Amino acid sequence: MTAPLLAARGLEYVYPGGVVALCGLDLNVERGRKLAILGPNGSGKTTLLLHLNGTCRPTRGEIRLDGQPARYEHRALNHWRRRVGLVLQEPDDQLFAATVGQDVSFGPLNLGLSEAETAERVREALTALRVTHLADRPTHALSFGQKKRVAIAGVLAMRPEILVLDEPTAGLDPHGVTHLLGALQQLHEAGTTLVFSTHDVDLAYAWADQVAVFHEGTVLCQGETAAVLGNRDMLHRARLRPPLLLEVAEMLDAIQDRSRSIPRTREAVLALLRERLNEAAPTVPVEPALAHAWRGPSA
Amino acid sequence: MRAIDHHAWTNRWRDWHPAEKLLPASGLLVLTLLLPPLTIAPLVLAGTALATVRGAGVPLRALLGVLAAPAAFLLAGIPFLAVSVDFAQGFDLRLSSEGLRLALTTTLRALAAMSCLAFVVLTTPLTDWMASLRRIGVPAGVVELILLIYRLIFVFFERALTGHQTQTARLGHSRVDRSVRSLGLLAGNLFQRALAQARRLEIGLLARGYAGELRVLAPRPVLSRTRLVAGMGLVGLVGAASSLLARGFP
Numbered sequence: 001m002t003a004p005l006l007a008a009r010g011l012e013y014v015y016p017g018g019v020v021a022l023c024g025l026d027l028n029v030e031r032g033r034k035l036a037i038l039g040p041n042g043s044g045k046t047t048l049l050l051h052l053n054g055t056c057r058p059t060r061g062e063i064r065l066d067g068q069p070a071r072y073e074h075r076a077l078n079h080w081r082r083r084v085g086l087v088l089q090e091p092d093d094q095l096f097a098a099t100v101g102q103d104v105s106f107g108p109l110n111l112g113l114s115e116a117e118t119a120e121r122v123r124e125a126l127t128a129l130r131v132t133h134l135a136d137r138p139t140h141a142l143s144f145g146q147k148k149r150v151a152i153a154g155v156l157a158m159r160p161e162i163l164v165l166d167e168p169t170a171g172l173d174p175h176g177v178t179h180l181l182g183a184l185q186q187l188h189e190a191g192t193t194l195v196f197s198t199h200d201v202d203l204a205y206a207w208a209d210q211v212a213v214f215h216e217g218t219v220l221c222q223g224e225t226a227a228v229l230g231n232r233d234m235l236h237r238a239r240l241r242p243p244l245l246l247e248v249a250e251m252l253d254a255i256q257d258r259s260r261s262i263p264r265t266r267e268a269v270l271a272l273l274r275e276r277l278n279e280a281a282p283t284v285p286v287e288p289a290l291a292h293a294w295r296g297p298s299a
Numbered sequence: 300m301r302a303i304d305h306h307a308w309t310n311r312w313r314d315w316h317p318a319e320k321l322l323p324a325s326g327l328l329v330l331t332l333l334l335p336p337l338t339i340a341p342l343v344l345a346g347t348a349l350a351t352v353r354g355a356g357v358p359l360r361a362l363l364g365v366l367a368a369p370a371a372f373l374l375a376g377i378p379f380l381a382v383s384v385d386f387a388q389g390f391d392l393r394l395s396s397e398g399l400r401l402a403l404t405t406t407l408r409a410l411a412a413m414s415c416l417a418f419v420v421l422t423t424p425l426t427d428w429m430a431s432l433r434r435i436g437v438p439a440g441v442v443e444l445i446l447l448i449y450r451l452i453f454v455f456f457e458r459a460l461t462g463h464q465t466q467t468a469r470l471g472h473s474r475v476d477r478s479v480r481s482l483g484l485l486a487g488n489l490f491q492r493a494l495a496q497a498r499r500l501e502i503g504l505l506a507r508g509y510a511g512e513l514r515v516l517a518p519r520p521v522l523s524r525t526r527l528v529a530g531m532g533l534v535g536l537v538g539a540a541s542s543l544l545a546r547g548f549p
Contacts, residue, residue, distance in 0.1 A: 055502050078508060086506040092454050093496060094503035096447060097515045098426035105516035110508030118516050136518075138308050138424065140453035154507060 003067030004028040005193060006052060006084065006162055010061035013047060021047040023217040024061065029162060029195055034188055036204035036225075037197040039214030040239065045166070045197040046089070048214065052164050052195065053086040082111065085160030089167045091147035100126070100142070100150050101135040107158040125157035129183050145176035149183065156187065163187065165196040169203060181207060205229050205243035206264055213238050226262060245269045252276050301456070302361055307424040310355040316522040317427045320419055323530035328415040330538045331408060339541040340407035346537050347414040355422045365417040366410065373409055377402045425449050430517050443513045454496070459489060 006029040013022040021044040029035055029052075039045050050056040051063055054070060054077050063070040070080060088094050097103035104125055108118040126132045129149040134142065142150065148168070155163065168184070169177045188194050197214075198204055204211050204225065211229060212222040215238040221228055229235065229243055249263050252272050263269050307313070312320065327343050351357045380402035385391035426449070432442050462485045466472060471481035501509075 050502065053506055055505060078510075081506055081508060086503075088499060088503050088506075090499070093499035096450050096500060096504065096513065098424070098429075098446065098450065102426075102515035102517055106504075106509075106514070107507040109514045109516065110510060115516060122516065138304070138426075140450065141305070141308070158507065 003064065005031045005066065007064045007067075008048075008051065008061065009064060011048075011051060011058050011063070012060040013051065013056060014059045020217055022051075022058070025218045027212055027219055027222065029193060030210070031161075031193055032188075032191065033210050034194045034208050035196075035210045035212060036208030037195065037212050037214050037219075038201065038204050038238075038240065039197070039199065041199050043214060044217055045214055049086065049164050049166050049195075049197055052162075053084045054080045055086070082158060083160055084162045084164060085155035085158055087152050087155050087163065087165045087168065089170060091144070091151040094151045094154065095139045095147060098138055099135070100131065100137050100139060100153075103139055103150065104154045104157050107154055111158060121157040121159070125153040128156060128187060129153040130179070145172050145179070148172065148176075149180060152180075152183075160192070162193040162195060165194070167198060168196050169198065169200065177203075201229065201235075201240055201243045202245065205246060206266070213240070215239075226264070230262075248273070301453075302364060303420055304424070304453075306357045306361050306421050310357050310422050312355040312422045313424070314520060315422075315526065316520040317423050317431055318522055319526045319530060320422050322527060323534050324415045324419045326531060326534035327537065328412055330534065330541065331411045331415065334538065334541050335545050336404040336408040336411070338544040339537075340404075340411035342537050342541050342544075343411040344414050346533070347411075347418040351418045351421055355418075357421045361421060362414075362417055365421060366413055369413045370410060373406045377406060380405060426517075427520075430519070439512065446513065451493075451496070455489060455493065458492065459485065462488065 008025055008027040011022050011025040011027075012020075014020050025048065027037075027048070037045055037048065047056060051058060054063070054072060057072055065080060065083070070076070095103050097106060101122055104122045105118050108121040113121065122135075123132070126135055129152055131146060131149050131153060134146060134150065139147070139150065148171075152163075152165070152168070163184075165184075168180060172180060184194060196208075208225050210223065211225050213220045213228060213234065220238050221231065221234050226246075229246060232242060235242055245264065245266065246262065249269050249272060252269075253262070263272055324347070327346060330339055331343050348359070348362060351362050352359050381394060381398045383393055383395045383398050385393070426446070429442055429446060432445075433439065463472075466481045466485065470477070471484075472478040504513075
């Protein structure tokens, strides 16, 4: 078996004040995957992500890049951060330049690229996040969702192999989430390995292909999404609830055959529900009735 | 301040080379300071207002808004200039014509000078000056500091505003003494957040390969000689017109 692209082994980290953030944590980031780090807010997920690009140095244990223990001297760190791009949760913490285009050009210029190459990288990154029309806008005049995408573009312009995102969907409206996930999906299909932290079980279920459950400074369990999120005992220990779609799908499947693969998107679960309801009472027009029920008493 | 910034970014002359706006404005400023104010100041005021409103398309309200604050200070100063106090024969307070004239000329001159500055700030975003500052030899560290302050002012303005709103919602400003206390708390909170933000900004910059220099790819606007010459020509015209008018005045 080849070594994972990026791995944490026995990671321990104690804050200067003596609070233990990570205690003996193992994590594998495999090439070309979408890995969700799932855990409640304030549990130390950000601290873990800060280890993945060398911002924090573990008290004990190590980070491995391609199986080699990471080193923390200047040159090694530069090389590391070129490969692993980190996007912070709050875009205002990251955007510093006056205009969107200028901010995105910061990373490529630090890679030592020429101005022509940098301009090309900026164009490419803005296109990937679908924010080309914002290039000349001042950063402080953007909406939160726009700032978020620009912050990601700023890291993407360095063409990292691994993109690490801290709570990428936090604070976005449903449209903004769809938009952002669409852009990230394209990056993923183009070969970027994605790691993101979230407290949203449903998001991890719908979108990640691997999940690591983070609990009290350690990873309780890492594996394929369906297997990890189907493990009720473990989720209960981590104080997480199973994804809603999974629960609904399981209930529907419990009535009928168990041979089908479990649906993971909202559309797939709704289709299954429609199918089951039609089987139960074929004459009842299911959709209007459902729509009514969904709107509830306020409609 | 947000209004100024908004117009600076969105006006019709936004993409012009800063020098095309700065040099004529400086020309007018020099004329204002050198020539007799009664004739030059109205011409300069008219010229900058036309350029800002008609030329760059900035609303007149915005221009008046920028001039309002200094105008208020000037008005407050008028009585002190117009009224003369004489202690030679006891106490003599009088409104002298000389004093009135001084008040008028000073006010006009100051307003005209301010309008030159208003034209520049309303048509040119601060960041356009960064490249120029670097070129004329201002140390990179100073320019970067200006850039970061400019960027973060808006972040803190937002935080201060929301902080104030939530305090008001919890009756933190319902009495003067409460208001003082609340403002103190807000200021302390903003200070702590500023430090935390600076730390996170550094993490974000390091993640993008920051090595002590904030280099970005800034667009280089092309200097249009035609526009610059036309602008300076108009300044010359204003100067000439003012001199002609001055002959008519004693």
